[in-house]
Amino acid sequence: MIKTKLNPLINPILIGKVGKPYGILGWINIFSFLEKQEKIFNYFPCFFLKEETWTKIHLDNWKKYKKNFIIHIKGVFDRSEVMQMTNSDIIINSHQLPILKKNEYYWFQIIQLKVFNINKIYLGKVIDLIRTKSNDILIIKNELKNYKKNILIPFIYDKIIKKIDINNNIIIVEWNLIRTT
Template sequence: MDIPIKPLIIGKVGKSYGILGWITVFSFTEKKEKIFSYLPWFFLKEKKWTKIKINNWRKYKKNFIVHIEDISDRSIVKNFTNSYIIINQYTLPLLKDNNYYWNDMLDCKVFNTNNNYIGQVINLIRTNNNDILVIKNKLSPFKKNILIPFIENKIIKNINIHNKLIIVTWN
């Protein structure tokens, strides 16, 4: 398999490190080191897919450096700079009932507790205080995105991933 069936972005590639083919990576996973639990990786840059096998990695400052199998030259590995790190979503472990991944909330329809349609989830933003749902609102005359704090039980009342539906306390 040269490209993932159900692609999911879990990180990004930074600049090369040293002369022996190491490269910096930035993990988008909640627990940063978990990125190494989801292998194989695929790099995507300029619509070109490359399947990657990691043979070594270590923590470096707040991120990681990795060595890719069969590459020991800086000039080759630097071509991957700014690539997205993508996995096949099926690589993720199955979750028990009522648990979900962030990615599962994308495209969910959002209604308030009065059953008024607010919009559709197009992104999630992680902040220090709480996460934020980014909602595309096609009904608003201004057509601006709506940002809703992801505070469970207070603002986020119900998430039904199977029906792609989220209920919020929001006007």
């Protein structure tokens, strides 16, 4: 394991979290934030980040355990060593992600984009997304004075989402707010 206080990554992406130790032989629980959770292992070696310390991690082994995974880190054979890693973030560099097809986006690319409707009215910034069975939903931090709550917009490309321009940080939507008094 290599530890450093400096950020070794150019565009860090959070892909999981480290849980508590499992057993006494250096295994530890991890939680994947990926849509297909098992794909987290495609990104090892990766970094664990805790309290501004970056640790490069190489795996010896991993297993599915309940709804998550347990891993064994190369060179670690003691519960007390992995206990120090509990609550670390699992980080990769964005260039490690697969290249997407046209009109496909990673959530981290969408968050913080400014949202305008087709009438050029600024609605706010994307603060999160929700996955549902039928489609994803944009959560917009509302910037309108007359409307106090967050705006939820279905992510249905062409029908509601008219344009996503990552380079200019904007999303154009066909969406009008109905005022209620």
